[in-house]
Amino acid sequence: MMKYAFLSSLTLLAVALISLPSFDFQAPPISDIQDFRLKNVDGRMVSMKDFPDAKGFIIIFTCNHCPFAKLYPPRLNALNEKYKPLGYPLIAISSTDTILYEEDTYPKMVEKATSEAFNFPYLFDETQSVAQNFKAQKTPHAYVLQKVKRNWVVRYNGAIDDNGGEPEAVTQAFVANAVDALLAGKEVAVKETKSIGCQIYFRKTK
């Protein structure tokens, strides 16, 4: 499996190199993102349509157990505090396999949301279907969505920023930059980065 990944990465490297001179290589925006309905840590069900005034969303696939994801809660609170009033609320979704990780089960999510004082919804993707729809790879994996007519268009996906362990050393705040660009009516400069963290493994369907 990893060799397929490697081979495909080589192909992509070739593509990237070929397209480098023109600097116009663009991944087509993912527009087939579907709304979801997932249980929040407060027991209520949450969907994107519950936010009629939202211009878009910051969706973060994360989880309790992952050491790299554990570095980000204060930064997630700050993102939501800043961008929710501007029309880009943050929603966190946990999609990891709870058979593998007991720490990621719903009761533990409730505890985490309380202890870290999450100011955003933290949703339990029990069937992992939402992560599959988004093609989320790692925890944390960030998506910046923009509402275009009735569709949700991915304007950015990848890492939250470029330094997990040292927030003060961040040089590129990818998510914040993307939302700022959208708010200014500009095109997002960095549309995609590699999400870094713990692999989300999808359970085999029976």
Place this chain on the structure above:
Amino acid sequence: MMHYTKTSYLLLLLCSFTCTMCQTQAQQSYNPLWIPDTLAGPDFNLTLKDTFAQLIPKGNQTITAGINGKIWGPTLIMHKGETVHFNIQNKLNDSTTLHWHGFHLPAVMDGGPHQVIPPGTVWQPYWKVTNNAATYWYHPHLHEMTEEQITKGLGGLIIVRDEIESALALPRTYSVDDIPLVLTDRDFNSANQFVTVPYGDSMMVNGTLRAQHTVPAQVVRFRILNGAIERSYNIGFGDNRAFYVIGSDGGLLNAPVSVTRYLLHAGERIEILVNFGGQIGQSVDIKAFNSTLGNFVAGGENFSNGPFANYLGKKDFTMVHFNVGAATANPITTIPTVLTNNVLLNVADANITRKLTISDSAGVTNPPILGPNAFIINHKLFDINYNEYAVPLGNTEIWQITSSSIFGHPFHIHDVEFNIISVNGAAPAPAQAGWKDVVFIPGRTGGQNAVVKFIARFEDYADTLHPFMYHCHIALHEDEGMMGQFIVKDNAASATTEVDASADFALFPNPAQDRLFLRFNDPDMLAYYIRITDALGRTLYMLPQPDLHAGLDVSKLKAGVYNLECRDTKTKKSRTKRFVMGNNR
């Protein structure tokens, strides 16, 4: 989606390697050599975890996997003759295994591809250490995942001590005058993340890029492991000084062997002595003199593109930079002349010569092969359900490996330490004339197949269910199927004709308290393997050959219903019983 372009860090490396005028700058960019902590036995608790580490000094952290830490694992100290017990907790996202490279132990404890530890599970192997004093190691061995899991940093060293070694005047103060050097190379992408490739662009020693260390001005011992995925390192010092090889994979040599170069292949270890006496204030590098390697030696090729392209290929490069500091109190100042008296195996005692072949096979697509050819042993790819050999218990065997492969392969066998008889007809070099568990099989040259012979004795641990492995220790080749397996069979043991009922058992007390007892119908029956799973099917404990006299410690289990699957030693059939953990404990 992912752009694996080379990083600016690589550019920095390129500059520092090629720049001769900026010596000072280069020195400033050294990082202190990290030396793993030691962990003393006989009881070891190891936790394998996905985590991250600041490997590149600036910028994002690298996602790694570590054992009791952020990358790699503690150096385990064992003593010959003691029984070591492990609690190994897999907190990775993935299944894994942990193999005790070089150890003579029961196959069911070996940690090869058959002893899979699912995520969330505790595995409890144990064995009596019978190996000689030497440097061994432990690493994952999950088939088709070995390269990826070793790349992430899983592994660790093991130091075995014994009476013979302890009686010698050798340096043995860990991290002071007895220093481990784990040689690897890694590739980083633009986001500072590991890429799983056979050859990296950046040399790492003990997980440290551009490592430097201060050594005392006296005789210092280095325990060197080639922990790379593929590359061999032609080890030498920048000033071409002589160093003394005192030990190979499985024990001390009879006497130190003075050399200026030693070509160390993947999986191999050597212990060396180096005299830094009277050199306070001076500096010297340990380098890999790989520009002199032939094309068939890993790291001797010079690919400029393709999946094997890398910056270090067919080049000489620095591995560690040493500064010589003050000597310690009571330093070792001389190289001993005699170390031990190895009683090697006698060719005349061999019961059989097994003839193996290594060859190249084009057109293999499953598993996918990175290069043009799959490398195969005995004309077949690895099949986890097929045992190539049943070695009679107590046999002394010559293994003769004939290779028509264009490439050289470090061949490793589990269960035993062996003596090399010959490489292409020549007796082994003095530094390889002791105990080994990896032998380099050269590539076919000048139209001639390579032929390597070694001799080993297969003692103590017969088991017809769990096999031992033999394979190429280049993790890429091994994952691609360059591996086979054998069982050790006790032909004197009576056939299993027991009535099944004798292997039936009861669990008590049920509901269980802190200890759970298992009683077979036949009181002489022993447990071969016990697995405890919860109601969701999570495997919580894997217990090879557990001692049942004091009961199983289940005190950490929460209230609920559990299944205990037991395979007995005689019929090797498994039965499952349910038990309950009560609330009021």
